[in-house]
Amino acid sequence: MTTGNPKKIEIMDSTLRDGEQTNGVSFLPHEKLSIARLLLRDVKVDRIEVASARVSEGEKDAVKMICRYANQLDRLESVEVLGFVDNGASIDWITECGGRVINMLAKGSENHCTHQLKKSPDEHIADVKANISLAQERGLQVNLYLEDWSNGMRDNAEYVYHMVEELRGCGVKRFMLPDTLGVLTPKETAKFFKEMTSRFPELHFDFHAHNDYDLAVGNSLSAVTYGAKGLHVTVNGLGERCGNAPLASVQAVLKDQLGVETGIVEDMLNEVSHVVEGYSGIAVAPNQPIVGDNVFTQVAGVHADGDNKHKLYYNALVPERFGRKREYALGKNSGKANIEMNLQELGLDLTPEQTKKVTKRITELGDRKAIVTQEDLPYIVADVLKHSAPEDRVRLKGYMVSLSYGLKPHAAIKIAIDGKRYEADATGDGQYDAFVKALRHIYKETLGRTFPMLENYAVTIPPGGRTDALVQTQITWRMKDGRVLRTRALDADQTESAIKATFKMLNQIEDEFSPASQESKKE
Numbered sequence: 001m002t003t004g005n006p007k008k009i010e011i012m013d014s015t016l017r018d019g020e021q022t023n024g025v026s027f028l029p030h031e032k033l034s035i036a037r038l039l040l041r042d043v044k045v046d047r048i049e050v051a052s053a054r055v056s057e058g059e060k061d062a063v064k065m066i067c068r069y070a071n072q073l074d075r076l077e078s079v080e081v082l083g084f085v086d087n088g089a090s091i092d093w094i095t096e097c098g099g100r101v102i103n104m105l106a107k108g109s110e111n112h113c114t115h116q117l118k119k120s121p122d123e124h125i126a127d128v129k130a131n132i133s134l135a136q137e138r139g140l141q142v143n144l145y146l147e148d149w150s151n152g153m154r155d156n157a158e159y160v161y162h163m164v165e166e167l168r169g170c171g172v173k174r175f176m177l178p179d180t181l182g183v184l185t186p187k188e189t190a191k192f193f194k195e196m197t198s199r200f201p202e203l204h205f206d207f208h209a210h211n212d213y214d215l216a217v218g219n220s221l222s223a224v225t226y227g228a229k230g231l232h233v234t235v236n237g238l239g240e241r242c243g244n245a246p247l248a249s250v251q252a253v254l255k256d257q258l259g260v261e262t263g264i265v266e267d268m269l270n271e272v273s274h275v276v277e278g279y280s281g282i283a284v285a286p287n288q289p290i291v292g293d294n295v296f297t298q299v300a301g302v303h304a305d306g307d308n309k310h311k312l313y314y315n316a317l318v319p320e321r322f323g324r325k326r327e328y329a330l331g332k333n334s335g336k337a338n339i340e341m342n343l344q345e346l347g348l349d350l351t352p353e354q355t356k357k358v359t360k361r362i363t364e365l366g367d368r369k370a371i372v373t374q375e376d377l378p379y380i381v382a383d384v385l386k387h388s389a390p391e392d393r394v395r396l397k398g399y400m401v402s403l404s405y406g407l408k409p410h411a412a413i414k415i416a417i418d419g420k421r422y423e424a425d426a427t428g429d430g431q432y433d434a435f436v437k438a439l440r441h442i443y444k445e446t447l448g449r450t451f452p453m454l455e456n457y458a459v460t461i462p463p464g465g466r467t468d469a470l471v472q473t474q475i476t477w478r479m480k481d482g483r484v485l486r487t488r489a490l491d492a493d494q495t496e497s498a499i500k501a502t503f504k505m506l507n508q509i510e511d512e513f514s515p516a517s518q519e520s521k522k523e
Contacts, residue, residue: 008261009254010230012047012206013039013247015276016066017082019238022282029062031279035235036066038275040075042268045247046230049103052082053090060097067098076100077141085127088134101141103176104131108146110159121159125166132170143174145208150179153192164200174204174230179219182212182242189222197227206230209245211237216245221253224260235276236284236291248273248290248322256316267323290317296324339377348381393418394506401431401495411435415442417510422446432498439502452477452485452505459494473497477505485509 016032019025027035032050039045051063063081070079076098083090083102094102106128107113113124128144135142144167146152152160164175177196179189189207196205207223209216209232220231231254237246248269254260273291277284286294296319339359343350350358358381397414411434412425424441428434436454443451456476475498477485485508489500 008263009224009228010046010206011247011250011262011264012049012080012230012232013043013045013234014049014208014232014244015039015234015238015247016062017049017051018232018240018244019234019236019276019280021240022238022243022280023240025238025280025282027062027279029058029065032062033065033069035272035276035279036079037069038268038272039235040070040073040078042265043247043272044263044265044268045078046263047078047080049080049082049232053084053093053102054086060093063094063097063099071098080143082145083135085124085131088131091131091135091138091140094140095138100139101143102135103143103145104128104135105145105147106163108149108160108163108178108180109152110156111151112148113159121162125163128167129170132167132172136171142170142172143176143206144172145176145178147178148180149177150184150188150192151181153195154183154188157192157195160196161199164196164203168200168203174206175200176206176208176230176232177223177228178208178232179210179216180208182210182216184209184219185213185215186218186222189219190226193223193226193228204229206232208232210239211242211244214242216243217249217253220245220250221257224254224258235272236280236282236288238276238280238282246288246290252290252317266321270323290322343377348377350381354381392503392507393510394503396499396503397421399435399499401435403431409434411438413438413442415439417447431495435495435499436502439506450480452479452509455484457498459497473501475501475505479509 016027016035020027036048036050039048048066050066051059063079067076067079070076077100079099080101080103081090081094081097081099083094083104085104085106090104091102107117107124110121113119113121117124119127132142132144146160146163149160167175177193184192193205193207205228207220207228207230209219209223216237220228220233224231231250232244233247233250234244235247237243237249247264251262251264251266251269254262270291273284284291284293286292289295295317339362340355343355343358358377395416397416399411399413401409401411403409408427408429409431410425410427411431412423413435414421414423416422422442424438424446426434426437426441428437440451443449454475455478456474458474460472460474472488473494474486474488477487479485485505487501487504487508489497489504
């Protein structure tokens, strides 16, 4: 029998503390402040855990900045710092930073107490009580972690009960119960939480999940079902070993499966995910629920057909809810329905016979492992049908690139724009860089036009590819007005692939330089 789901659950995000324990992740102070701002102001989590006390001077600077910012929002008590039972050293560190909340780390399992601390349970409890009193004297609010609580319950639950019984009257605001090694199952989590909340119904219990068995979200669901009033998460599931419960997934499960409110602004989850991905250097998996690149992309043609007819393949996780949109992949599995959905979005109206021809070409490309994007569609249509899509107004008539030991790469190019030919040459740091510099010379010096800035350049080779494998190049360009264009191309040669992607971009923007376009801008 469940204890009944609460109407609202506190969400404590530990990206800046536990998430930073991901191997290879170290946020700079200004990065920590940026993430804290997003979480408190825009995502609207209830609390953030921002550091461990006494780590470094850089960490101290970061905590000071975050505390100053949170104070301006009147949310200083939403900022928490992990501290230790260390005779007040952590307390001093936190108060010097301007913090008001210590998440004190005590031993939640008898094994940790006796083997790591070499103390009896009562000796450890006495130390914890002394440090709690010290923190309260300094004006700090105290939350208490029971480290390794999950194994503590497995090995000797009486130790856990004794500890909580002794500390329940000491003014601890929240008892935080971690599955430190990520060993619990949802069934065990439910059992242990039911025992805790039955014995101590007046106490506030948080659950802190780790994902070693890929059960962090399921265990969080069980904890809430059996009485947890708060959950700990991290953005993108960052954390030591296999990480923690991901913020976006926990939010979706609480709302859709339990009908529980959190206060989280869902359409900001994708943005905070990308910011943390950039600062951490840890890429989000394409199939990561809610925030992965592919999770709102239908691949099978039958799914697109069902969506088109009656949204048959929709669930509660609609992309617009999270500031995203549904996409229909183009490739060998897409089928006519996927292609029709993409054509409709682009405003391209083809006959059934024309759509059949385009579908055949896309399937052929998919068999060659080419990734076809919506931006490619007008060009595929033009190639197949020779009308109803942009013409290649900019054409490459010839080029030569050279690479010599001890000399800079050199490129000589000849292009045609609306039939008029232009030539240029340049050197660069690489063959493609030399090619682009020659292009820039034509556009900027000869034609007096702006040339987009290359913002990102990514090359992929299909897994298991040999030396003759196809190379896919995706280039991101930023226009002068801030617009972003992404073009892709496929070829057996990396430089040739990049050149093809570049000419796709030039043909997309060429209409902006037509006489009619220039006249309309003057008007």
